[in-house]
Amino acid sequence: MFYLGLFWDYLKQYLKTKLTYRMDFLNEIVSNFIFQIVNLVFILVVFQHTTLIKGWSRDEIIFIYGFFLIPYAFYSTFFNLWDFQERYIIKGEMDRVLTRPAHNLFQVMLESMEPESLAGAVTGLIIMSYAAIQLKLQVAWYDPLMFVLLIGSGVLIYGGVYTGIAAIGFFSDSKTGISPMIFNIQNYGRYPVDIYNKAIRLLLTWVLPFAFVGVYPSAFFLKRQELYNYVWLTPLMGAIFFAIGLFVWNVGVRHYKGAGS
Template structure:
């Protein structure tokens, strides 16, 4: 209950700040929409040159991209710690965080909450609905429950990987070069993994499981049997719990080793 109250107080402070600079808020929303729109246009251009991609039709790949946007938008809203090293380690703000009784990761996440990113999740849901109709997929009430579980698992995978990445800052104050690399790798998860060679497919499925944030869970609703993706889909929540637990373990271990910003 205390953490829920703390969350609400941070959201109110965020709203007060954004109401002061409303133009910045809408510019951020617009820029995010343009970025997502360019990614979608890229997919459409690809299918101008080929009728299918690894056995997947245009509507199916766009469906996967729509699913990919939902957990990514939620992750960006509540786990946007891209600049953790520079802000909290290099500039010493982690010292301030550790003087407070709430868990350090929870505080850092609340200080970087970004509600405009939820627009991306909304757009992704709209894309999925449109493709769902176009593909004439069956719909059942329990699909909504399964969707929620798959999205939650995908968000936890994102959160775990980037929490682990941020925790490296406790051991080295210059890990920022890894962030762009990880960001580029995650984008591979929005395409069918069977188009990659076996090594990349293994990495995206079991080492850096970004396939579980897009194509694998989306394949459950598409009923794709290629490489048994639809059978792996229900492992998404389990994978999410495992990856997030590892990320949280690394964070807590890093906090114990942290000795302050110094001079």
């Protein structure tokens, strides 16, 4: 209850500050929407020249892209750690965080959250729904439950990977770290992994498992039975990688010596 109350208090204060400048808040949502539509247009342009890519149709890849957007939207809302090194390590705000009774990672998440990113989940649902209609997918009674489970697992994978990467800041004084590079790799996960070579498939499945936030969970709803083993692995991968990220973070906090002078 303490953490729920803390979350609600932070959310109210965040919304008050954002609504002070309503047009800026709206512009952020619109720009996010435009960025996602541009990526969708790219897929449509590619399929102007072909009907299948490695056995995947246009509407299947659109469905995967829509699914991919949803866990990313929740991650961006609650694990927005892009500027962690500059803000908390270089500028020394981590010292302030460590003097408070709540868990330090939870505090950083609250101070960095961006609820407007949830608009991306709405876009993803719209794109998925369009593709599902085109594919004439049938919805079973258990599909909504699987959807929630797989989306939650994808959020944990994102959270674990980027928490671990942010924690590198405890050992380095680099301003940006490697997050931009990981972001570029992450975008490969919105396409079927079998269109890539073996090394990239290995990377996206077991090292930086972004295939588990896009193509693998989508395979369940697309009835791609050859990928069902990966579908069932998705919750386990989410739990493992989030635990790894949290472990690296805690090690980093113990290593942290303060901002100094």
